[in-house]
Amino acid sequence: MSEQPKQENGKYIYKKQPPPKQTMKQILFIILLYINDINGTIYAQENVDTLYYNRLGKIAANTLFAEYYPIALYPADSTCQKEFKDFYNSGELRKEGYFLSISSFDDSETVFDGEVRSYFRNGNISEKSHYDNGRLHGEYARYNDNGKLVAHAFYQAGELSGTCKKFNEDGSCQIVEYDAGKPIHDYYLLSDGDGNTLKFRITDNTPIWESPAITERFVDYRDGTPWEVYFKNGITIALTNSVIKDYGKWHRIDLIISNNSTMPIEFTPEFDISAYSTDAQGLTTYAKVWAHDEYLKKVNRAQTWMAIAVGISEGLASAGAGYSTSTTSGYSNRTGHFSYTTTTYNASTAYQANLASQQRIANFSQALQDEKNIKQMGYLKKNTIYPGESVSGYVHVERIKGKHVIFVINIKGAEYIYEWDFDRKNSFLPYNCR
Structure with a gap:
């Protein structure tokens, strides 16, 4: 015993x-x-x-x-x-x-x-920890049975302190900042295996999309062209602006949107872009953002009238082809001086002229179609941008005379504000390059 x-x-x-x-x-x-x-x-x-x-x-x-x-x-x-x-x-x-x-x-x-x-x-190791008189103190790590890290944190006197990371099976990482055992913020940061990040509320795990401050906007130059750039919520948006004449007079804004968040983004230019023009007196006027289909209808109408005008012109020219006139003059004792005109028709010449006219019309129509295809490919349309993807293109905005123009890009309720001023050469400069 x-x-x-x-x-x-x-x-x-x-x-x-x-x-x-x-x-x-x-x-x-x-x-x-x-x-x-x-x-x-x-x-x-x-x-x-x-x-x-x-x-x-x-x-x-x-x-x-x-x-x-x-x-x-x-x-x-x-x-x-x-x-x-x-x-x-x-x-x-x-x-x-x-x-x-x-x-x-x-x-x-x-x-x-x-x-x-x-x-x-x-x-395989499952946990590594350090204690001070019975309380967790210092670095802590937990692993799964395959040796993969699933949690990493720091403790001070038994309470979480500093960065706490939880690694999920899908490769994402949940990051929370702690102080004296309590989260510093009301959100956690979720980062996927590719480094895409987004904030989520701790209480209900809903994503947080924050509007960036103007001070977060910076200017980047590419081949001498200024681009205003934001990086916020895991989204990078770069915008540049110019005034062009293209079946009308427009603000042409070129956009690059890169989605480095953890969620897909649905972007519809005519709904998610707002534009405003401000005059010297500070009066602001809303400027219309033209949708892809609406703009192409305008292009189609203009090209149709152009094609009709060219067709009429070529038709009139080819209709007279093959005909030739000659004038004969002389003198007669009975009638005195005389002259008469003779018109002849050469079928071969008319045929060749008609072929040449049809070829010019076809070339002109093809040029219009090529131009339309280029516009259709480059003009931004509705897109779903998945994590890790990017889209780029341009959008036309109604041009209203003024000293200052503002474009607002809205993504998931977060507003990215871009401001441009005219310089003396009547070209645009970013607002923060004044």
Whole structure:
């Protein structure tokens, strides 16, 4: 019979226990632990406590119901750290590290102090942590059974502090900033495997789309052309502006939209772009943004009238082809001076002229079609922009005379504001280059 446990400082300490049923491998390993020279200190058998815990970490009434057991090593020198190793009942190492005290009834009340590591049955590490007098303090990391990192955080005096990262199975990473155990912000940052990021509310996991401040806008030059650029909410939007004559007089805005967020974006230019013109007195007038189909209808009408005019002109020219006139003049004693005109028709000449006319009409029509195709390809239409994708093109905006023009791009409720001024050469410069 083993001695009854003695209570010291509210905890039961077993001084002697009957040996558990162990495999030979376990017995050899425990013997090695019993006689272990650490820092020159020899650990004796009577200084070793063996307890058994179930899956819930509670003391097991019978070793048959035990999930694991610890081996606690108490050094002869009380100033040295006390070391422990937990083992699964099947013999694999479960946990190791340093402690101040081990509870005889509930393993959750064990007081750790120093580095502690936990392991899966396959030998892969499951947790790395550091304790200071029973409280988590310092770097913490958790892994899955394949060795992949699933959580990384920092603790201070038992509370989360600093950046906490949670890695999801889909490759995304959830990032929260903590101070004294509480989130600093009401949102967390979600980043996917490609580095695309977006903010989400902690309370309901809904995305947050924030309008950027004007100070977040910067100017970038490409081949001497200024572009106003924003990077916000994982979205990059670059815009440049010019005034052109193209079946009308327009503000032509060229756009590049890159989606580096974690969600798809639906962009419809005529609905998601607003434009305003401001005169010298500060009066603001709304300027219409032309949709792709609407603009092409205007192009089609203009090209149709142009084609009709060319067709009429060529038709009149080809209708007279093949005909030639000659004038004969002379003198007669009876009638005096006379002249007469003779008209002749050459079918071959008329045919060749008609062919040439038809070719010119065809060339003109093809040129118009090519121009329309280019406009159709370049003009921005409704697009769904998925994470990692970009779209680029131009949009025509009604041109209203003024000193200042404003374009507002609306994406998911966030407004990206672009401002342009005229310079003395009647070309546009970004507002923040004044």
